[in-house]
Amino acid sequence: MSTESRIEAGNTSVTGSDNGNRSTLWKLWTNSWFQIILISFICFCCPGMYNALSGLGGSGQVDQTVAANANVALLSATAGTALFVVGPIFDRVGPRVCLLLGGWTYALYSGSLLCFNSTSNGAFVIAAGAILGVGASFLWVAQGAIMTTYVPESQKGRAIAVFWIIFNLGGGVGSLASFGLNYGSTTGTVNDGTYIALLVIMAFGWLLGSLICPPSYVRVAELQVTPESEKNWRQIARHSVKTLCHWQVLCMLPLFFSANVFYSYQQNAVNGMNFNIRTRSLNGALYWMAQMLGGLVMGSILDIPGLTRPMRARVAWVFLLVTGMAIWGGGYVFQKWSDARLLRGFKQDIDYTQGSISVGPMFLYIFYGAYDALWQSYCYWLIGAQSNSPAAAAVLVGAYKTFQSTGGAMSWRVNAVETPAMTQLAMNWGLCIGSLIIAIPTVLAITLTSEPAPSATDEKGYLESEGPQTEVVKS
Template structure:
């Protein structure tokens, strides 16, 4: 009986939405991370992911409005069911090799993902107390990315006995396992609650959306494109998923055999958990000044980005789409030859989590209001997905690998000075944010009482 009240705390809701993302986007990330959706030929997956992220760009942007109208439980529930449908299309593709269903399922998942991540973003950025935002983000990221770890183990063990020279796609059992886990995530989303049912330990309540409607949401979303801070945020939004295509298809997918790709993903998503904890702790504890913590976080992530992309540049000089360094894909039994690309791929996971933790923390510092943060999250996911759609299409057109790498490096590098500009107006002391939240709560209470 005591479980339900604990689930209605900010930590309970963050862990719960993390568990949903463990089951749905986490498994999706593990499958996508294998390159080609687990298929030898990535063409069908590239087309499906292009459709997915094109739809995601639209519904990710609108997702904050859906969340403000429907609430996080319905928004996340509806969004989650399309993940299992997407994987089921690959199960059918294993036998029919008909791309049409895969592409259609990708487009539908773009709609669903836009809703799910809008609900997730509003919970993650608005529920935590101010002093622990980085901690909550890192906890969510760790739970979510544990899905990638488990999802990497599934194809590793289910395909372990195959000959390393096998050119087969992953087997049906792998896809079925992903589908079952994703359906469990949809069931878990039923335990999410409305923001006004969540109370923090310090006695403050989460401020829920007030009397929002479709026209209001459309207008407020359009206004984001006139906000100088959000315009400065555009390169970071685009960069934050753009690199997945290169990393998944053209590092993990090209350089390693099927069973080793699964093992690599276990470490990739484990590194994400470490990266989110490091970045979250830094952003919470390094200084009492929000601006100082933001500056330190930007400098740290920028330095890590430069080092890791420089190492990737060196690695890329050794191979192309049609010329592998050793003639055949690497296996984890290949010793030193395997070690260098493996470490690089793991560092990609570390950088991804640090960068996205920084982005979520910056957005969370910009407002204390659920409805505003929901729109910020939709803006982030919408532009993120537009960039991903372009990236998957570039790879589908067989763009050379070195230009792909350089484009990723440039986009991420451009993000850091603009993030620096975004945070220049952050208030110096944490108590200002707490005063703002208390003021919003009083306004909300006053509005409610006047209606009564």
């Protein structure tokens, strides 16, 4: 063989190897489960670390008023942008751009708390909270659309469970780090190192958003991508209104509204007012780790192989009702005990080493965390049961975040004006059970598949056909 021939053969071999490597990386990148895990780790770094902060009670500050008002600003901004601003933008630019637009705002918020430790500049914290509210809209709409449509219908419960485990591992790890950094603290506020560490992790999560795959590249047969010809503002607005005004969605709105109403009470009135700083950090870790278990349990219920999808929806609803009554009932007993202690002057004093008085309240806080995961996992599954279109899912997730944030802003404001803790508990309990009852028609209307009927021509796939969808179980 001549020298030229050998060189030519070698080049062909290298080129073939490069093509094979590129093909393997492409298949990995466009794999639906790789994308689910990737978005889970992005949320581990950004909202997961934010949860670690907020779970400390007052975001780790002695004065909880600034953090409560920052949360009002955050949730109000999210409520004002998630549905009618970010939802339509998602359909135009896709999930990657949305994540890059929103992710950096988490690091900004952590930086504002770092600044507050030195300057007591509450206005900056509140402004950063409002900016984070807009950024969170972009992140959560993209996350919800990915989680509810990038996998087949038979795997949506598992996708939600995997996401919830990894995402809340972020809150758990962040809270454990805070527990270690503040173990010997006697100041009642977390140190600068806590905020710096969380800021760095949040910034890394923002950069991971550049690896998210567009919907058109994902290899899932049931996924329904919006045609380019329909990506104009008029079509998007029409589709958004039609999606939102469907009666099944309207019955879900109270569920969405109630999804965050209990955070202010649990984090400030329960954790923030009763435990010292290191135990609040430990409770935060246990709270978010309990969410991992809650997400796994609800995801398992929603993917039980031997039950049809309508039956799984009903079993999960009953489970949510029964556990809710039990946990909030336990919360009522605790709150009576806590109110009596506060009247005697005991505040932020319980340490995890005081087993006689700490074990019961700490376990209640763990159950509160698990119930949050049960609730939100069920909401996301109901959203995923409406459509396999990322465009429709973005609208529904936008509605979810809008009403969730509206309820959250209301509850944080109720907390900021120092409403009695027992009143806050009664409000949360009533809203949760009442919204479950209102959602019954939607739960009973869940069909075997979200695939459009054969006569439907709309490629977006959201309930365009009259009557029930085709009753073919998809794997």
